Amino acid sequence: MKKFCLALDLKDDPELIHEYERYHQSENAWPEVTQSILSSGITGMEIYRTGNRLFMIMETKDDFDFSLKEEMDRNNAKVMEWEALMSQFQLPLSWSAENEKWVPMNRIFTLVPA
16 A cells, blocks of 8 residues: 655635535545546545645555556546536645646655554
8 A cells, every 4th residue: 555645725715615625525526536536546535624725645556656547537528527627726836847736745754653
């Protein structure tokens, strides 16, 4: 198993943030999108928010490949529809690459109990 942590900002508008969170409630999940996530080798995903900053934790199979996931997404009309919808809420981080939404985070501390 691998673990990835990623960050993204939302537009700093309380109404947009509320709507974004509503889309992410489990009862509002698009089954085609959640199936695509699971089919790509992601075994678990959590998204947290503070202010307008989002933090995602992804757990994946050992052979998970971001490039393959991106290719799968581009070939899935429903995922592309979801991404276009979510783009109205999202604000890329100032240091993100062109067309990059979620930016991988670097682990800077680990505590391992003795």
